[in-house]
Amino acid sequence: FPVTIGPTGSVQQQNGALCVGYGSGSSNQGTKAVAIGFLAGQNDQGSEAIAIGNISGRYTQGVEAVSIGSYSSQTNQGNYSIAIGSYSGQINQGSLAVAIGHRSANTSAGGYSVCIGYQAGAVNCGNYSINIGTQASQTNGAANSICINALGSVLNNTTASSCRIAPIRAITGNISDNPICYNPSTYELTYISGGQAGSFNIDGTDIVTGK
Numbered sequence: 279f280p281v282t283i284g285p286t287g288s289v290q291q292q293n294g295a296l297c298v299g300y301g302s303g304s305s306n307q308g309t310k311a312v313a314i315g316f317l318a319g320q321n322d323q324g325s326e327a328i329a330i331g332n333i334s335g336r337y338t339q340g341v342e343a344v345s346i347g348s349y350s351s352q353t354n355q356g357n358y359s360i361a362i363g364s365y366s367g368q369i370n371q372g373s374l375a376v377a378i379g380h381r382s383a384n385t386s387a388g389g390y391s392v393c394i395g396y397q398a399g400a401v402n403c404g405n406y407s408i409n410i411g412t413q414a415s416q417t418n419g420a421a422n423s424i425c426i427n428a429l430g431s432v433l434n435n436t437t438a439s440s441c442r443i444a445p446i447r448a449i450t451g452n453i454s455d456n457p458i459c460y461n462p463s464t465y466e467l468t469y470i471s472g473g474q475a476g477s478f479n480i481d482g483t484d485i486v487t488g489k
Contacts, residue, residue: 292325302329308341315348324357331364340373356389372405388421395427404438 283298294310297303303313305321312328313319319329322338328345329335335345337353344360345351351361352368359375361367365384367377372389383393384400392408393399397416399409404421411427415435419425425435426443435442456469 295323311339391419398427407435409435 289305291303291307292309295303295307297307297313297319299315299318301317301320302315303311303319303323307313307319307323308325308327310326311319311323313323313335314330315334316332317336318331318333319327319335319339321336323329323335324339324341324343327335327339327341327343329339330346331350332348333352334347334350335355339345339351339355340357340359342358343351343355345355345367346362347364347366349365349368350363351371354370355361355367356371356373356375359367359371359373361371361377363379363382365381366379367383367387369385371377371383371387372391374389375383375387375391377383377387378394379398380396381400382395382398383391383403386402387393387399388403388405388407390406391399391403393403394410395414396412398411398414399407399419401417403409403415403419404423406422407415407419408424409415409419412430413432414427415425416432417434418436419434420436420438422439423435423437424441425433427433429444433442433444456471459468459470
């Protein structure tokens with residue numbers, strides 16, 4: 279049986295659902311869904327979804343989705359997605375996406391995207407993108423991209439299928455200092471141990487090809 283605590287005025291609340299707080303789960307709350315807080319999960323909360331916090335998951339929260347924090351996943355959270363933090367995943371978070379941190383993936387987060395940190399992937403982050411750190415790909419993060427940011431300021435990655443990491447420490451020396459290499463076939467990041475680096479060509483700052 280559904281459980282209601284507070285003036286929710288629930289309509290079509292399904293079996294096993296729980297709503298606590300004014301207006302929570304008040305219209306079409308799914309089976310075994312949980313809505314706790316002012317207007318949490320108010321309209322069309324999916325089955326086994328969880329919305330905790332004021333106005334969390336208010337409009338159309340997907341099946342087995344989770345939103346925790348004020349205004350988290352307020353509107354249109356996709357199935358199986360997670361939003362933790364105030365205003366995280368607030369508007370149009372895609373399915374199977376993850377947003378952790380204040381205003382992370384705030385608006386139009388792509389499906390399968392991962393955004394961790396304050397304003398990470400905040401606006402229009404692409405499908406399958408990974409954005410970690412404060413304001414990592416804050417705006418228009420590209421699909422299938424990676425952005426790791428510890429600059430203390432915005433770092434956007436707007437190029438699909440690319441990786442941006444900052445900062446990286448500069449050192450003095452030469453090629454014998456174990457340069458980094460990348461294999462585009464196996465996607466593996468490796469380094470050349472001392473004594474072997476001379477077999478690589480260098481173009482200014484980048485390793486161009488291995489022999």
